Structures are given as structure tokens and as C-alpha cells.
Amino acid sequence: MTLKLARRFAGMVPILLGITLVAFAVVRAAPGDALALQGEAALRGGGATVAQMREYRRLMGLDDPFLLGYARWLGQLIRGDLGHSFRDGRPVLVLLSEALPVTLLLALPSLFLGYLLAVPIGIVSGARPGGFLDRTLSRIVFLLYSLPIQWVALMLVVAAAGRGLPIYGLRSEGNRSLGDLLLHLVLPIACLTYGSLAVVSRYLRSSMVEAMGQDYVRTARAKGLSESAVVLKHALPNSLLSLITLFGLTLPALTSGAVIVERIFGLPGMGKLTFDAVLGRDVPVLMGAITLAGALTLIGILVSDLLYAAADPRISLRGRRP
């Protein structure tokens, strides 16, 4: 088992290298100038603007041939160094280690809360498709799903501003208590959660509907089991497999951050870091963020495979021999 796992990990390395190579090519090929982060002053050279841009590109190593640039980046990566941001000269590792905790602080509670609310909705909807509860809940989750997040966030800010709920940042000035931190998280987490309700609950609902039509459910009913026992003990466990797939797919999205929510609520996480890096053509930061996201995607897939194996005895990590 451990050996198999080690093999799976080893197999991820070439895939990750492929991801970074493609990413490096795209990032380097993108038009635009890294001098952009100077604002309007970028075009004011005091007499030598274009010459200044050329010199800037040379100092930043942007004139190197593509493969040399990639090799240099890879060499750094192997030594555990992701390079320095063009923007502020700080190590990319430091920037990532500042942004990732903020993003996780939002994403993990939101993921947990999303499943906590969506699973019961999915069960209730799927147990009696087309029924009153199903129709009502479907309407509600779809209504939520269709609300643009920017609008919801601003409405929440306006609504909360007059009511003493903090609307910006992670902490109040000089307040280090846990309660203060949690209050600051209420609005952004609400924003990140409401949209996911529809996705998770609909997924579960459809697999519930499928399970409820199976022979074993008819058998369970024929045995005279109560409806709740039929739903919870027989149909639900078989439907949960689809949620594992979904979970594996959402894991990387969690760490990529949420640009709009981070901006509106002033939480500098991965979304802001990546977005600013794109706008400023900050190659080292972008590459760092993409590598992190790529690694997490691969890990997400592995974790969901492991969960499958744990949840379903028919599936094992070993796979079938040809």
C-alpha cells in the first residue's frame, strides 16, 4: 500500500513538470509589459521611455531565451527557491505563505459549511423528487446560485455597515481576540458558501434519485423498512460516492482563492496575489501560484481516489492487472 502510494506520488512529478512548462510558456508569451506596475509613470521615461523598458526587461531576465528562462526557474525550484517578485522583490515563497493561510481561513469553513447545508438539502430533494420540498428547495438554491457574487457582497457590506458587523479586513485595530476574527469572517464566508449550495445539493440529489430507483431500494422497502431507513441506510451511502468526486475537484479551487470576495472584504489571499501578478506580469509570482495550484490539483485527485478506496470495497488503489 505504502509502495503503491509512493509510486502514485512519483507519477505526479512529470505531470507537474508538464504543467509548469506549459504555464511558463503561456506566461512568457503573454503580451504586455512588466513595467506596467509603475502606473502612468511607466510611460514617462524622463527622455528614454522605450530604452528604459528595454533595460527593465533585461534586468528582470525577460530577454533570456524561453528554455534558458525555464531551466533557470526549474533550477531554483529544485533548490527550494521560487524566485523573487518583480513587484516588491520579496521571495515568492514568503508571498505564498502569507496569502495561503488567509485563503484557507476562508475556504475551509466555507467548504465545511457548504457540505453541512447542502447534504441535507440533497437528501430531502432526492428522496422525493418532484415533491413540494424538492421544488421549494430547488428554487431557493438556484436563486442563490444565480445571484452575482459581487452584488451579494456589496449588499452584505451595505447591510452590515450600519449594524456593527465588521466589513473589512481580518481584525479590528488592536483587537486580538478569536471572537473578533470570527466576526470578520462571517460575511466573506457567507459569500463564498451560498453559491456552492446548489452545486453540491444538486449533485447529491441526482445520485439519490438514481439510487432510489435501484432494486436494492425496492428490496429494502419490500422488507418493510421505514422510509427514513431506506433513504439513510441504503440509498444515501451509495450516493455519497459522487460527492467524493466533487470534493476532489473542488479542493484545488479552494486554494486558488476568490478574487472578488478578497478584494471587497480586504482579505489579501491567493486570489488577490494571483490577480495582481497577472495584471503586473509578475512572472515569478505567477509561476509560484500556478505550481502550487497544480500540485494541489494532483493531490486532490489522489485524495479522492483514496477516499473511493476507503468508501467502496470494489475499488482499490491496486487496480486491475491486465
Next chain:
Amino acid sequence: MSHSFRPALALLLAACSSSHLPPRAPVGADWQAGRLPASVYEGEPRSGGTIVVRLDQEPPSLDKLTDSALAIDWLLERKVLESMAELDTSKHPDYSLKPALATDWTVSPDQLTYTFHLRRGVRWHDGAPFSGKDVVATLRKIRDPSVRAMHLRNNFEDLADIATAPGDDFTVVARYRKPYFLAFRALATLSIYPAHLLETAGDMLHSPMHRAPVGTGPFRFEEWKSGDRISFARNEQYWGKKAHLDRVVYRIVPDPAVGFQLLKKGEFDVYLQLQPQQWARDLEAAGLKASLHRVKFFNPNYNWIGWNEERPYFSDPRVRQAMNYVIDTEGIRNSFLLGLDRPTTCHFYLDSSACDRSLAPRPYDPARAAKLLNEAGWRDHDGDGVRDKEGVPFRFTFLMNADSVFLAKLAPYLQQELRKLGVEMEIRKVDWALFVQLVGEHRFDAMSLRWGNSDVVQDPYEIWHSSQAKDGSNFVSFKNAQADALIEEARATLDDARRNELYRKLGRLLYEEAPYTFLYNRPSLDAVRIGVRGIRPSVAWYDMQDVWLARQ
């Protein structure tokens, strides 16, 4: 009338009408005009307190040597970093220089040698003593080709050498190769860095000073929490008059709607960069008139549309003039800009005497535009509804930065006006990084941008001299021998009045040639909480040294 004299005048008038009442400007007039009332400058300053300022964008670094973003100047100049001389912010609109790290200076009769006598007893924020060696080391760093200081290096191309006088570390002598009116000002207002830290700073990018500047100013850097806040604390060892405030905290809030909600909650003492709509209407609607002063202040800047003269359509000045006649400057000002911006036709700071204020923007006159286009040979020869000349249809692309709210309104309007005239304009929106690249490579037909300056004195050379069409900021390739001659003569003219006369001549020439359509001088729209005293807007942003907080 100049801005900073208004409170004084209001005070004077009030004093004349009733001698025993405290002088006050009429309620509402200051609010309407966006100026701080005289009461802001009354009272005995009180020491202590923290002022919280809203900042709309995070600067790339706090390092003037490697980054030229204006926000860095605003945060640091005269607050953290100091120069040998500084702009006297009470002298609007000329902003003459007053002593700072230098106590006095002399200029040789041939205008080539400057001698600065430096202040003794000044200490850096880390306690090390300041001397002329710091000035020399700063210049050396700027001229080091491995440092990303191109934007500063250009100012010192004609500097032959700079050194401390033999045996006297407090006298700095700079020698120039040729006389240049900006040479003295550029050197005198250069922010000085500590020599003992520059030694190990390398290319600056990886030095602690890149984000944590060490200066001699009344405030010292305290902390920068990325994406959240940058704070400064009073320098207790300051050589001059110490600041009243304990701390200045800049909170970074990019989203204007969220910023406004925080302002309503009372979380800011100074709010920078309100949206025009917020400044003009929302503040009052939100009931903030009782707790805030509005501030409207015009910095040296202007928006413009540039017509690329390398393109067949825009090589003829008559066509460029025609472009001016289809833009309803006054209508746009009132509808898109809520009447807040000032129309301008001048390259220089509008309040300065370098501008000829009699040159009014060309009025909206489509008939005149059509006549000019006909004269220039742009007629619809093939009857397809689009004007053409020598087989080239008048179809061009307007390049714009996708972030601009103003241009998002202006461009479709211009497109519509031009279509009526038989000219097809396509709009191309690109992000800022691509915009910078395309403009730098002259790959555009027409585009719009804003020039801003942190000083009222500037040299038009980089933008209007024909030599700058190749590698400089003359992106529209304006080439005019008469303009070149005026610009060159002005560079060697050290007398302000005489130079400004040359600039007014240049202004009239630019008006006729119309390489740009000059649009507006944009104000800073800010708000200051009542209770913040001694604060004064200037082209050098807000000084924090005299600011104090009245007891609530």
C-alpha cells in the same frame, strides 16, 4: 485665484464684518467649493493621536530608487525621506524651494556648479548621523546600471561629478556639464538615502529598505502589512519641528463602494480619491456633511487623446483640429464628469504662468470639422459612406485601457460622433500591461492617457521634442522644428518668467498643430473628517507634519 489663499481671504472678510465673532466662512460655501474652511487652521495644536487615511491602491514598494509610482512620493516625501531642499507648500502655485537637509546653497554665475551647505546634527531613523556622504552615495546608487533607477538617472545625465568638499563632509559640490533649468531643482529635491545602508543594498530590490525605508523625516516607517495597511510613527529624534501626530496609518481599500461604507462607519480621518459621484452627491446624501469637509484640489495633470501622426489620417493638422471640433468638451464635462474637472488646452500645470489661459478649448462644431476634413482631402470618393483619401478609407482604432471608467463612456460617444461625419472608429480595450507595451511601440492609431506630475515645474522635452519620438514619450511622433527650438531654448533659460513666456509660445503652437486633443485637468476628490486640523492640500499631496487632531 489661488487655492491656499482662499481661507486667508475668507478669514479677512469675516474679520472685517464683525470683529468680536470668531471668523468663519459662510456655511456651505466651503463645502460647495471643496476647500477646507479657515477653522481647520485655528486653535492650539495638540500632540498625540493616530490618523487613519484611506489609500486606494497599494504601491509596488516604498523605494523611490527602483519605482516611479506617484503613490510612493505621496507616502514618503517630506514625511519619511527628505531632500536637501523641498517644495514650499504654502507658495501655491509656484512652489519655490525652501531649505530642508541643506540650510543654504549657492549657484555659480555660470550656473554649472551648485554648492549645498548641509544641516548638522541630523540623524537617520536608525540613529546613524547624516552627512554629505549620504548625498553622494545616493547619486552613486542612482547611476549604478544594475539598479532599476532609469527614471531618476535621466535627470542626472549632465551631472559631471558630485562630491563632498575636501575636509568638510557637510558641504556638497555638484558640477554640471551644461546649464539646464531643472538641474538644480532635480538635485535639490532628490530624496536622500543613508550611505551606510546603501553599501549593502545591492540592486535595492532585495534590500530591507525596498519595503521599509530609512530616512531622516518627521515620521519613520513602522510596518507594512501587505494588502492591509502601511503605518508610520513620529520620529522623536527629528531635527526640526516634531510632528503632532503619534502615528499615520494608511489603510489599503481598493474597492470604492466598500471604502465609502467604511467612511460612513467613521473609520477614516482622511479619505483619498472619492469617485466623482460619491464626492458630488453621495457624501451629502449619506448625511456626512456634518462630519466631513470635502476637498477638491487640482494637481498638475491632464487627460488627452493622442493622434498618431505616423498614420495617414492624422498627419495633417487640419484633421487633428477636426477631431477637436467633434468632441463636446463642455457637454462631456457636465454629463460624464459631473462638472468637476477643468477643461484645459495646456501641457503645463494649469495654475502656473507657463499656461496661456486665453486658449479656449475648440467648441463642438461638426460642420467645421466636416469642412476641415474636406479641405484636407478626406472625402467620400467611392460613395460607401466612409471618407477616404488616395484609396485609404478613414477607418482607425482607438486604443484604451480597459480599466478607465471615463473612457468607457467617452469612446462610444466619440465613435458615434465620428460616424455621423463619415469616419469609422473601432474601440480596442486592453489591460494596462498590454497598453503600456503597445503605446511604447507606437502600435496605435489613437489613444488616451493622463499625464501627471508631482512637481509644478517640468520639462516638455521628453514629450514634445522630435528626438523623443524614437525612444522617449513622444508617442504620437509630433515633429515640429519650431517647437524643438522653443523647447531647447527653454532648457537653457534659467529665468522663470522668460522660460514661461517660451512655454506659452509652445502652448499656442501645440494649440494650432493639435497633436493631442487636450481634455481635462482632473481634481483629487478627497474628504477630511472635521476635527483634523492643520491639514493642507498641495501639489505635493498632504503634508502630515502640521496635522493634529482636535479633542472629540
